[in-house]
Amino acid sequence: SLVQAGCYIRKHSHINAGRYMTLFTNRRKDLWEKEDAMIKEDKDLKDLHDSYEMTGSTALRLSLEDLKTRSPLGMKLLHHTAFLHSTEIPADVLSALSKTLGYEPVFECNEALHQLTKLSFLEKDRIASQHEPDNSLFNMHDLTQVVLLDSQSLEEKKQAATTNLMILTKLLSGGWDKIVKDLTHRPYLLAHIESLCSHAKDLKVYDSSLIELMTYLLEYHMYHTREQRTYERLVKEIDDLLKETTDVSPLV
16 A cells, blocks of 8 residues: 555655545545556556565565564554544553553553554654653654554444543543643644544544543633634534434533
8 A cells, every 4th residue: 555655646746645645535446446557557667566565565564463462552552543643642642542451551651652663653753742841742654544544443443433532531621721721732632633533423433522522622712712613613513413422421
């Protein structure tokens, strides 16, 4: 997948990685058909594809197999981070995930993060981390996230999304003033919340944590940004979700 993506972007120079991701997400079948035809027709691209297909796909597969052996927790964290935004993934969220998954949240999580960075699945964002003295931030490749999502069954995806929703909801809980303070101090969390909520809705994971997390977003925009359009959009989305959800806390 990564090799074909490189070939496609190389031939169509006006396509960047972000545009490719949009095509991959929305028109994956058509894109793969075009890529297969392109590689068969263009000798130079076929040679490039054949030269790197073994190394690219094999390297990813071997790295994942290596990770399973070295760190089962690292493998689980990797699958969960596929639902978040690809940049500025906070270590405290990964620590909370580790604890929820039944692992020791400090030493075992640190060892898992060591293996994930060693195998280049995660990269520490040293610039962003300078502004978070008590918390490291990590980046991962967005195409790796797509591959990881494709490797999970529907039930595995739903379980991972449900766990992530619970973690972020618990992290931000404490009243609207705490929510505004946290999201103002850590604005990168907004992208993670948006990404996770989008995945959850696509998977039809309509539970109370999803409603609660979206309510936190609503409160942030209502009391801080005061963006009328965003506020109205969230009100409508929450209202639509409430019609689909039966397990809703009375506090939501």
